[in-house]
Amino acid sequence: MSINDIRQAVLVGDGATAARLAREELDAGTPAADIMKDALISAMDEAGAKMATGELFIPEVLVAAEAMKAAMDVVSPLLVDQVGGGRGTVVLGTVEGDVHEIGKGLVRLMLDGAGFTVVDLGVDVPAGRFIDAAREHEADVVAMSSLMVTTMPKMKVVVDALHEAGVSAKPIVGGAPLTQAYADEIGAAGYAPDAGGAVRLVRDLL
Amino acid sequence: MADTLKLKMLSSEQVETMREKCLDLLATLGMRIDHQGALGILAEAGAHVDHETHVVKFPPELVETAVKTVPGELVVKGAEARHDLPIPHPDGLFYTSTNVQSMLHHDVDSKRFEDNSVARYAEWCQIIEALPHTDICAIQTPMDVPAESAEVHALNIQMQNTTKPLWMHAFSLEAVPYMFELMVARMGSVAALREQSVAIINPGTVSPFIMKAMDAEEIIQACRHGVPIASDGHVMTGFTSPMTVAGSAVQNCAETLAHVVLCQVVKPGHPILMTQFNCPGDMATGFSTLATPMANVQRAVGQQLTTEGFGIRVSGCPIMTDAYVSDGLATTEKALGALLGALAGIDIAYGVGRLGGASLASPVQLVIDDQLVAVVKEYVRGIQVDDEFLAIDEILSAGIGGSLVQSRHTLRHCRDYVEPGLFRFRLQQQWEADGEKDLYERAVDEYRRLKSVIKPVDLPDDVRRDMDAVVARADKALCP
Numbered sequence: 111m112s113i114n115d116i117r118q119a120v121l122v123g124d125g126a127t128a129a130r131l132a133r134e135e136l137d138a139g140t141p142a143a144d145i146m147k148d149a150l151i152s153a154m155d156e157a158g159a160k161m162a163t164g165e166l167f168i169p170e171v172l173v174a175a176e177a178m179k180a181a182m183d184v185v186s187p188l189l190v191d192q193v194g195g196g197r198g199t200v201v202l203g204t205v206e207g208d209v210h211e212i213g214k215g216l217v218r219l220m221l222d223g224a225g226f227t228v229v230d231l232g233v234d235v236p237a238g239r240f241i242d243a244a245r246e247h248e249a250d251v252v253a254m255s256s257l258m259v260t261t262m263p264k265m266k267v268v269v270d271a272l273h274e275a276g277v278s279a280k281p282i283v284g285g286a287p288l289t290q291a292y293a294d295e296i297g298a299a300g301y302a303p304d305a306g307g308a309v310r311l312v313r314d315l316l
Numbered sequence: 317m318a319d320t321l322k323l324k325m326l327s328s329e330q331v332e333t334m335r336e337k338c339l340d341l342l343a344t345l346g347m348r349i350d351h352q353g354a355l356g357i358l359a360e361a362g363a364h365v366d367h368e369t370h371v372v373k374f375p376p377e378l379v380e381t382a383v384k385t386v387p388g389e390l391v392v393k394g395a396e397a398r399h400d401l402p403i404p405h406p407d408g409l410f411y412t413s414t415n416v417q418s419m420l421h422h423d424v425d426s427k428r429f430e431d432n433s434v435a436r437y438a439e440w441c442q443i444i445e446a447l448p449h450t451d452i453c454a455i456q457t458p459m460d461v462p463a464e465s466a467e468v469h470a471l472n473i474q475m476q477n478t479t480k481p482l483w484m485h486a487f488s489l490e491a492v493p494y495m496f497e498l499m500v501a502r503m504g505s506v507a508a509l510r511e512q513s514v515a516i517i518n519p520g521t522v523s524p525f526i527m528k529a530m531d532a533e534e535i536i537q538a539c540r541h542g543v544p545i546a547s548d549g550h551v552m553t554g555f556t557s558p559m560t561v562a563g564s565a566v567q568n569c570a571e572t573l574a575h576v577v578l579c580q581v582v583k584p585g586h587p588i589l590m591t592q593f594n595c596p597g598d599m600a601t602g603f604s605t606l607a608t609p610m611a612n613v614q615r616a617v618g619q620q621l622t623t624e625g626f627g628i629r630v631s632g633c634p635i636m637t638d639a640y641v642s643d644g645l646a647t648t649e650k651a652l653g654a655l656l657g658a659l660a661g662i663d664i665a666y667g668v669g670r671l672g673g674a675s676l677a678s679p680v681q682l683v684i685d686d687q688l689v690a691v692v693k694e695y696v697r698g699i700q701v702d703d704e705f706l707a708i709d710e711i712l713s714a715g716i717g718g719s720l721v722q723s724r725h726t727l728r729h730c731r732d733y734v735e736p737g738l739f740r741f742r743l744q745q746q747w748e749a750d751g752e753k754d755l756y757e758r759a760v761d762e763y764r765r766l767k768s769v770i771k772p773v774d775l776p777d778d779v780r781r782d783m784d785a786v787v788a789r790a791d792k793a794l795c796p
Contacts, residue, residue, distance in 0.1 A: 167599035169554075207488070209350075209522055212555050216602045259419060259457050260464060260487040286603070286674035287419060304601045 113140070113149045116181060120153035123173030125180030132181040142188035150178050150185070151197075154224050161306045168216065168305070175223025197224070198250040198316045201243045201279065203231035205264035210257035213285060216305040217253060224309045237264070237271040244272065249279040251299075251312050256285040266296035273297070280315050284308055320408035320698045323659035325617045328624075334566050335625035339376040341570040342577075346373035347525045351532035354578055361581040374577055382580035383573075383626050390587035390629065392452070392544055392664070393513045394481040395502060395773075401451055401481060403589075403629050403663045409697065410662050412635065412689050413452035413483045414444060415670035416518070418677035419459055422641070424760055429676060431459040434473060440669075440679060441477035442770035443763075447686040449693075449736075450668050452516065454483035456677065468494045468790040472783055475502045475514070477772050482515040483546070483666070489530040494790035496537050501782040510542035516664075520548035520593065521571040523556035527578075535575060539583035546589040546631045546664065547575035552604055553596035553614065561610065565618040568594050569625070576628065589663060592618035592632035606636035606672060607649035616660035623661055632657055635667030635685055642681045642756050646671065647688065654689055658696045665689065683766065684759045687736035694733055738762065 116135060119128035135145055157174045160166040166174075200221055204214045211233050221228045229247050231239055244252050252272060256262050262285075269281045280299035283292075284307075293301035300315060302308040326334070348370050349355055355372065359365040364373040392401040392411070401411050420429040421436050430436075437458045444453045453474055461469040467487045474482050475498070486492045503509040517538040519531035538545050549568035551557035557564040572590040579588045592615035595604035605611055615632045622630045634657025639646035650667070657665050668689065669682030699705070710725045720726050734740070738758055747753075753761070775783075 161600065164600040168597075168602055169599060209526065209528060211522075212552060213602065216555075258487060259417070259466060263463050304603060306601070 113145065116145065116149035117153040117156075120150060120174055120177045120181060121157060123170065123177050125177035128177045128181040129184050132184045136185070136188065142185045145181075145185050146189060150181055151225055154178055158220075158224060158306055158309050162310070171306075172219055172223065175219065178223060178225075197226045198312065199227040199229065199247050200251045200253050200312060201229045201231065201240060201247060201249040202253045202255075203235035203240060204233040204255045204257075205261050205268065206234055206236045207264060208256050208258050208261035209233045210255070210285075213257065213305070214255040217255070217284065217302075217308045220305040220309050221253075221312060224313070226309075226312060237268045240268050241271055241275050241277055244277045244279040245275075249277075250316050252277075252279045252281045253308065253312070254281065254283050256283070256288065259287050262287060262292065265298065269297050282308070282311055282315070321659055321696045322661055323616070323656070325613070325620050325660060326624075330562075331621055331624045334562065334569070334621050337566045338570040338573060338621075338625070339379055341567065342374040342379055342573060343376055344373070345525060346371045347521075347527055347571070347574040348372075349527040349532055349574075349578075351527070351529040353536065354527070354532040357536075357581055358578060361577075363577070372574070374574065379573055379577055382577040383628065385580045385584040386576060386626075386628050387585055387587050388627060388629070390544055390589075392481045392516050394479050395475065395512065395514050396479040397512065399451070399480045401664075405663065407697070409693050410658055411451040411664045412449060412668050412686075413631075413664055413666045414440075414450060414454045414668045414682065415633075415666065415677060416454045416456065416483060416485065417675055418456045418670070419675040420677070422671065422676065422678035422680070424680055424763060432456055432677075433460045434458045434469070437470065437473050438477045438772065439767065439770070440677075440682070441474050442772065443679060443682060443766050444480060445478040445773075446766055446770050447682070449686045449690045450480075450682070452481045452483050452664065453478045454518075454666070455485060457487075457675070462791060462795045464488070464794040464796070465491060465494070465787070465790045467491050468498060468787050468794075471495055471498050472787050475499075475773070475783065476775060476780065479773055483518055484515040485518040485520070486530055486534060488794075489528075489533055490794055491790065492530060492533045492537055494786060494793075496541055496543075497789075498783055498786045499541070499543070501786050502779065504779070506541065513541070513543045516544045516546050516589075518546050518548060518591070519575055520550045520591075521575070523549065523551040523571060524567065525571060525574075527574060531575070532578060535579050536582055539579060539586045542586075544587040544589070545575070545579055546591050547572045547579075548591040548593040549618075551594050553594060553610065554599060555597040555602070557594075561614045561617055564594055564596075564614055565592075565621055568592065568614075568618055569621050572622075573626070576626075589629045589631045590622045590626070591666075592616075592622070592630065594618060603674075605638055606633070606667075606670075607638050607653055609652075611636070612653045612656050616656050619657070619660045619662055629663045630661070631664035631666060632662050633666040634658075634662060635665050635689065636670060638672040640672050640676060642671070642678055642684060642759070646681065647684065647755065650685060650688060651692065654692045655695055658692050680756065680759045680763050683763050684738060684755065687738045690736045691739050694735070 549571040634653035
């Protein structure tokens with residue numbers, strides 16, 4: 111039994127084993143923070159890296175995330191520092207006028223699995239709700255999705271509104287018609303081409 | 317007359333099972349429809365409407381009644397009758413359409429993707445007018461017009477640069493009335509539009525099981541203006557629909573059937589096709605794939621389910637690729653997809669000119685695909701077996717060790733299977749003398765030749781003025 115066994119259990123999506131091993135590791139005197147950092151977050155970082163190279167598929171990463179959560183349930187009550195899920199808070203939504211859920215939902219699952227606290231506002235979200243949620247949850251990042259050329263301009267509305275409201279959360283964007291050039295043009299802090307990229311982007315920004 | 321080759325993906329029992337599952341899904345799960353008018357229309361027709369959740373459940377008998385009124389024959393029309401497309405195709409073949417929404421075109425000189433624009437899109441439409449095997453011009457997205465009214469501008473560009481049928485949909489609910497107003501302006505009156513309906517309207521579901529207000533409005537307006545409809549189901553296998561072919565095909569069919577019911581309730585007998593736009597999600601990135609084997613198999617299965625299970629004509633997107641350049645991968649994927657779609661009995665095959673990714677197109681790929689579909693048609697055309705085609709007298713006449721090259725029979729048939737220029741056999745010496753050009757380079761030559769001969773549609777000044785006035789009104793109303 112070792113930290114690495116927990117890590118492996120998470121990577122193969124075996125939540126029951128990951129949780130049992132985490133409890134045994136705690137009983138053996140390993141600090142909860144070490145299990146969290148060296149087994150759980152490390153496993154999800156590796157899963158994310160393998161997804162980026164195509165070695166792991168999304169469903170396999172998601173089942174790893176579920177396993178991580180099972181172990182987290184054991185470890186987290188013993189963690190002293192629980193602020194923002196440990197990694198930061200992301201307010202997420204599909205912009206006003208756009209009802210596409212899937213890409214945004216995938217980003218939510220991936221961020222969640224990577225240990226971020228995610229506030230999902232759903233689809234067709236007006237700028238005001240992004241601002242209110244960012245304030246209420248003291249968000250580090252506001253992540254916006256759009257799948258239509260007609261709703262892309264709403265992202266700039268949110269970026270401008272965040273700036274005018276003095277909200278410090280960093281706006282990032284994604285969605286099929288989006289490009290890095292467009293993100294730069296509207297003053298977004300970043301652009302990610304896919305859900306795995308969104309996790310890496312948020313990690314880099316925080 | 318030869319029978320075209322047809323491929324059965326499903327047994328009759330499988331079709332019947334899947335058909336029943338489509339009806340079950342619509343009856344038990346239903347569809348969320350975000351359009352008050354459509355909810356009222358469907359409630360009055362006998363659907364079970366929850367006005368709070370906007371979920372509509374369709375009793376099987378309502379669906380069955382609607383399906384029965386869908387015409388088995390229809391004509392997709394352009395602005396000029398010479399481009400009319402009777403469906404089924406009189407020779408048992410299929411028609412082709414370009415792709416929607418492209419925001420980026422591959423530039424032949426810079427060799428990079430550049431923003432689609434009014435000028436690029438006008439040229440694109442003019443090339444389609446000149447191509448012999450590309451039948452329908454689909455709406456795209458010029459990036460140098462206001463985003464809020466981009467589709468109105470795009471439709472205006474289409475109608476000023478081609479007289480072929482248009483594959484059309486709006487990008488927002490607010491733009492829908494201007495699209496129809498623009499078509500009326502092009503044809504001169506509502507009655508004239510009904511006579512020569514210019515376009516085929518292409519609403520699409522938001523999978524799983526959501527009908528946007530925009531799409532419901534498009535269906536209602538298309539019925540009122542006499543414009544045919546091709547309804548898309550937009551399932552994304554593994555993400556919004558099951559990871560398996562049968563489940564995804566059933567779901568896609570069920571979603572599009574909801575469009576069919578709304579259409580037939582608004583106007584029984586209105587022409588509508590069901591489109592197979594199934595795209596498996598890539599499990600590594602979460603993006604839609606366009607041309608995987610699963611995508612094309614799933615669409616072919618959906619085609620058979622639609623035509624045999626419901627007696628409704630079918631469009632689909634088999635001429636697709638996931639390649640980002642016009643390379644061997646693009647040609648291979650498109651050829652395989654188009655061949656399977658054709659064998660499975662598609663009526664309108666979509667994707668000419670499309671490259672991979674979310675919104676990429678290429679005018680050179682357009683030229684290649686136009687000829688590629690001509691080749692595919694030769695594969696599925698079928699063969700005739702009668703005295704003329706068996707040619708036993710010719711064989712006997714030539715005798716042992718003889719020759720048939722001088723016979724009148726050979727003369728009559730020597731062009732039966734000739735491939736279009738880009739694909740035609742050439743001697744190695746000829747190829748070398750012409751610069752050893754590959755398919756893409758020869759297509760570039762053909763593209764440049766076309767560019768030198770294409771021109772806009774010669775519209776009367778007053779018609780052009782009326783159309784521009786509609787666009788100006790749309791800009792004023794839709795743009796902040």
